[in-house]
Amino acid sequence: xxxxxxxxxxxxxxxxxxxxxxxxxxxxxxxxxxxxxxxxxxxxxxxxxxxxxxxxxxxxxxxxxxxxxxxxxxxxxxxxxxxxxxxxxxxxxxxxxxxxxxxxxxxxxxxxxxxxxxxxxxxxxxxxxxxxxxxxxxxxxxxxxxxxxxxxxxxxxxxxxxxxxxxxxxxxxxxxxxxxxxxxxxxxxxxxxxxxxxxxxxxxxxxxx
Amino acid sequence: xxxxxxxxxxxxxxxxxxxxxxxxxxxxxxxxxxxxxxxxxxxxxxxxxxxxxxxxxxxxxxxxxxxxxxxxxxxxxxxxxxxxxxxxxxxxxxxxxxxxxxxxxxxxxxxxxxxxxxxxxxxxxxxxxxxxxxxxxxxxxxxxxxxxxxxxxxxxxxxxxxxxxxxxxxxxxxxxxxxxxxxxxxxxxxxxxxxxxxxxxxxxxxxxxxxxxxxxxxxx
Numbered sequence: 119x120x121x122x123x124x125x126x127x128x129x130x131x132x133x134x135x136x137x138x139x140x141x142x143x144x145x146x147x148x149x150x151x152x153x154x155x156x157x158x159x160x161x162x163x164x165x166x167x168x169x170x171x172x173x174x175x176x177x178x179x180x181x182x183x184x185x186x187x188x189x190x191x192x193x194x195x196x197x198x199x200x201x202x203x204x205x206x207x208x209x210x211x212x213x214x215x216x217x218x219x220x221x222x223x224x225x226x227x228x229x230x231x232x233x234x235x236x237x238x239x240x241x242x243x244x245x246x247x248x249x250x251x252x253x254x255x256x257x258x259x260x261x262x263x264x265x266x267x268x269x270x271x272x273x274x275x276x277x278x279x280x281x282x283x284x285x286x287x288x289x290x291x292x293x294x295x296x297x298x299x300x301x302x303x304x305x306x307x308x309x310x311x312x313x314x315x316x317x318x319x320x321x322x323x324x325x326x327x
Numbered sequence: 328x329x330x331x332x333x334x335x336x337x338x339x340x341x342x343x344x345x346x347x348x349x350x351x352x353x354x355x356x357x358x359x360x361x362x363x364x365x366x367x368x369x370x371x372x373x374x375x376x377x378x379x380x381x382x383x384x385x386x387x388x389x390x391x392x393x394x395x396x397x398x399x400x401x402x403x404x405x406x407x408x409x410x411x412x413x414x415x416x417x418x419x420x421x422x423x424x425x426x427x428x429x430x431x432x433x434x435x436x437x438x439x440x441x442x443x444x445x446x447x448x449x450x451x452x453x454x455x456x457x458x459x460x461x462x463x464x465x466x467x468x469x470x471x472x473x474x475x476x477x478x479x480x481x482x483x484x485x486x487x488x489x490x491x492x493x494x495x496x497x498x499x500x501x502x503x504x505x506x507x508x509x510x511x512x513x514x515x516x517x518x519x520x521x522x523x524x525x526x527x528x529x530x531x532x533x534x535x536x537x538x539x540x541x542x543x544x545x546x547x
Binding site: 129130131133138139141142143144145146147148149151152153154155156158159160161162163164166167168172207208209210211212213215228230231232233238241242244245246248249250251252253254255257258260261263266267273276277278279280281282283284285286 | 332333334335336337338340341342343344345346349350351352353354355356358359360361362363365366367370375379382385386391394395396397400401402403404405407408409412413415417418419421422423427429430431432433434435436438439440443444445446447448449450477478479481482491493496497513515517520523524528529531532533534535536537538539
């Protein structure tokens with residue numbers, strides 16, 4: 119125990135007050151006064167991820183792929199370039215791969231080693247994606263994990279789990295729901311949920327949306 | 328390293344904490360930590376891989392009990408001290424050392440907007456040809472050294488098939504150790520669930536990982 123105690127105090131973060139909000143205020147004050155960080159830049163990044171970078175971007179990509187066969191092919195061939203066509207790029211989206219669900223294959227994405235996630239198309243990950251539970255379980259028992267999302271796949275469907283171990287980031291293209299033939303790209307984008315692009319859900323049906 | 332962060336396949340974890348309607352940041356401080364961790368990275372005192380390794384080096388009990396953004400906060404402080412951006416005394420005092428001159432040149436909002444779309448690509452040119460082709464059978468390494476690696480424990484010593492090549496990328500094991508980028512060829516390797524987990528796994532289910540050439544040996 120003595121060793122653990124000493125080890126803990128080797129970490130500079132343990133020098134800060136225990137309450138996260140106070141710790142963050144203290145470190146922000148220090149970094150700003152040192153000139154290392156600009157407060158306007160902090161606000162800019164928060165604004166980006168609160169208002170402009172999120173699953174609504176990935177939904178545009180999927181809806182375009184559903185309605186434009188040439189775009190779908192470009193997305194499967196070079197997802198980074200195809201996603202940039204719609205204006206989305208940046209950190210954690212430099213090397214994108216799109217994986218398409220079919221009637222015989224269902225793709226699910228995880229990062230077991232940390233919480234890698236395609237920020238430009240999906241934003242910051244939800245708590246469950248970053249949880250120890252998801253990271254530990256989905257590679258070993260994907261069907262059990264999917265059941266917690268009320269998603270049950272038949273035995274003839276291959277579940278393919280993608281563990282994001284490199285800087286390649288994965289976007290699942292969910293299957294287009296039935297009864298959506300006459301819908302516009304905008305209407306279709308509203309059916310594309312975040313979870314359907316991670317693989318823990320399906321796109322919504324028009325009746326649910 | 329055989330750290331607690333290497334969670335894939337560990338048993339005993341319960342139901343997922345699913346919240347159907349959660350915001351990007353649950354508290355203001357989470358967004359501020361997220362942004363500061365990115366912005367301090369602009370100074371080049373660490374890189375993506377050494378940054379990830381700093382989180383892996385948190386004491387295991389802390390790692391499992393901290394939230395995601397608490398881990399980011401810990402790594403922000405630990406990396407900033409280790410990288411020489413701030414001192415331990417400054418962390419305790421909450422202000423710069425008396426008499427130290429402010430640093431000039433931090434990225435402002437306009438710079439962030441300008442550089443953001445570029446990201447930080449990790450693909451690099453490499454003269455050496457790739458050793459493996461799509462369709463090749465490969466066996467993953469069994470022994471790993473103590474530092475940072477991206478070969479998870481559950482996929483060591485297993486046989487899979489190369490299903491994609493991504494060119495050469497910065498090699499995290501060396502990059503995290505401050506030994507330069509040392510780019511190596513990167514492949515997607517597909518394993519059957521049964522190869523990884525035994526006969527209880529569903530026949531036909533698969534797991535794909537992106538693995539660098541030094542992790543792989545021919546299994547043909």
